Amino acid sequence: MILKRQVRMKHKESLYDKLIEYGLSNYYPYHMPGHKRSGVGEGPLADVQRMDITEIEGFDNLHHAEGILKNMQDEAAKAYGAQKSFYLVGGSTTGILTAISALIPRNGRILIARNCHKSVYHAIFLRGLKVSYLNPELEGEFGVPMPVNGQAVERALKAEPDIQAVLITSPTYEGLVADVEGIAKVVHEAGIPLIVDEAHGAHFGFADMLPESSVAHADVVVHSTHKTTRAMTQTALLHVCSDRVDAEEIQRYLDIYMTSSPSYVLMASIEIAVRELAENGQELYETYRKMQAEFLEAAEKLRYFHVLQVPGVVQDPCKLVIGSRGIPMSGQELYDVLLEKYQLQMELCQGHHILAIMTPYDRSEGFNRLLKALRELDEEIASGKYADESAGGLPQMIPDNLPVQQLLIEEAWRRGVPMPLEDCEDRICSEFVYQYPPGTPIIVPGEVWNKEQIAYVKRLYEMGYEVLGTQKIKNTIYCFVIR
């Protein structure tokens, strides 16, 4: 069996081991952090603070890496097959702000998939960019966004030839994977670079059962290492994958957006996560595969609950989208009952489904408890317990059609006044309106409210969802519009 990206690396040294060793050494700290590695207090925080250092001799400087941090980043590049990889301690947010700033000049134009993360919109605002959208089609049963495809990208690039870079999200939050190779071909034919927000795919490519990583085709790839690997929350990687990208320009913006005091604890957790994937990924996911296969087989017997499967689309086997337009519960109700009755905390709910993120660090307990709960709920639905009026009400996550853009995000954001939702039609929105997670905007500052968006927001409120960028005061929903 040929392993996909199984890389046996020569470890020069391990940051984690070195930090622990240093904590036991005779060196005395006359430097920050202020806790002086003294383990003040008790418990896990005190323990981990013993390895919480700053840029001292022998521990390199992430913003000018030449020693151990350079080696770690080189190791990550080798593991992912990138030209150069950067450790991020400010999450994918830092990676997205950096990639967009480094690849597109101020006031330029970017083409993005509409269902991208809010940090993409923030970069567009910061840099005063013009934006064109790829509006993903919606999958029929769950209403989740499909991955964008090469034809749509090609059409968009032909329609607006001043586009200077393309950014897509793959996999989607729900684990649907785009044809990045095909999209990259189209984008490169236009002579511009492709950024892939692969935040949810840091594990891709490290086992046979997993999709290929975008690193092989895109120009910049951003990975949230905390989402699917064993690294700590708020860690990420940015990969430079081709000569279309100036790695020094990437470094410059990382210096700007990322703290000048990066946490060595966070960095050590990235090192451990990447090494484990590179060295033991196949084995890890083999164990996972067995648990997941048993779960799927058993879940097929449920009458009401389905697990999202999209024919012809590559899917991340670690995302379980569970629900169905046919169940008489909203995703929010399902989420709530799983949480309250079964103590099962889902990642998110939308429409009529919940999303469970699974990883090789899950135990069989996780699959078993979820299955047991779904079986009970399936029975209860059959007995009529959950019959309610929300069934079939909200098949998709975002409206079908995009609103018309009238102003740049930079020109409209936060320039508005509150107005009852009913009266917003034909007025320019001044806020990002979205559910979080996943954060895909329903309407963006500078776009004009239309009937479809208004009805959609009303329906979300009726189903009990929170809609950020709007306010409900007494019985009126307010939005913010210009004039």
Added chain:
Amino acid sequence: MILKRQVRMKHKESLYDKLIEYGLSNYYPYHMPGHKRSGVGEGPLADVQRMDITEIEGFDNLHHAEGILKNMQDEAAKAYGAQKSFYLVGGSTTGILTAISALIPRNGRILIARNCHKSVYHAIFLRGLKVSYLNPELEGEFGVPMPVNGQAVERALKAEPDIQAVLITSPTYEGLVADVEGIAKVVHEAGIPLIVDEAHGAHFGFADMLPESSVAHADVVVHSTHKTTRAMTQTALLHVCSDRVDAEEIQRYLDIYMTSSPSYVLMASIEIAVRELAENGQELYETYRKMQAEFLEAAEKLRYFHVLQVPGVVQDPCKLVIGSRGIPMSGQELYDVLLEKYQLQMELCQGHHILAIMTPYDRSEGFNRLLKALRELDEEIASGKYADESAGGLPQMIPDNLPVQQLLIEEAWRRGVPMPLEDCEDRICSEFVYQYPPGTPIIVPGEVWNKEQIAYVKRLYEMGYEVLGTQKIKNTIYCFVIR
């Protein structure tokens, strides 16, 4: 005895306790982070990962704080006497980028102290700002920058009435405290806000022996909690202190610059640090005061080494600047011998001194080992061991006079070509040239190289210091200039 900011707070709950408790609960995580709190591996990282969660039920959302995170931030505001406080997990860097972006429109003008952190220059670049400088005077014996004063600010504001905000660093890296009250008066008379980068003063105001916090006078204050309190590396606070600041605009830029997946481990460490200062600050610093007083008394008997004391200037008693123009060693040599012979890791070296950051979490061991080392070195200097040619060579940290500005930072940065340092005179610099730490620029992109700057950089190289923004290839020092 009246305590300065000793606040007895009613704890609604503790995030740290709640995280530990949650880790022991029956809730199963179908969400990120990918390690699933399962404590994979061994050691402190596995232990702390048991409390490493994401935005789940009951744990609020830092970007829309309404529950426990709102309470923690309110508690911080109460402890510091601010109108509103924000937790930062991207260091003071995030706070500085946010404060400048929120207070000054794009292409506006800011007045800053020249010795401010690189993140200030980065914000100026990002926002296309015009910049005016306050050039701090240099202290006579150590050559460190003095705090800026109200008269200098007043002159600068009169000279350029289009200045829209003022940013100063207080305390300086070396612990010298500005007359923030006097400066704020001048700034407010001009009708504009004052931002204080009080990164090194997060402990100020929590004990009688400590200087007052700028929160009482400035409009925005940024604190690096990891520098002087017991919070973890890369944590910080931003305080809104007056009605001159739109807190919602601050929140907007925090949403942009700060990760959408902030670490609860880091946030819990801020909570613990702030509570400890607010409740036990006086006691903590009383113990510290005794250790420090003994050290200073003993250090007075040293013949060659002095501890920086500036008459008429308020000083942070937790910064020890030790050296002297009279010692026959550069700061770098002193730093190296303390590290290699004595295993004492200093914060930084400059000119002819080292800087030790002390906190209440230091043990008497720290003072004793440093004193012992200095005594031995003092003896060795007396016996002629360290006589060398660098003595008296570099009294200050930055040149006396500022170079002339010809282009905006935005226009010049990274637009240059390499050129031997000798040939740079009268050419426009395209890089930030500085020692790190502390990172105060010697010359900034858009400024014109003159004889003084050139000589200064040459001298730094001769003394064995690293100068970022320049390169030495074989025997030639290269800088980057436009044309």
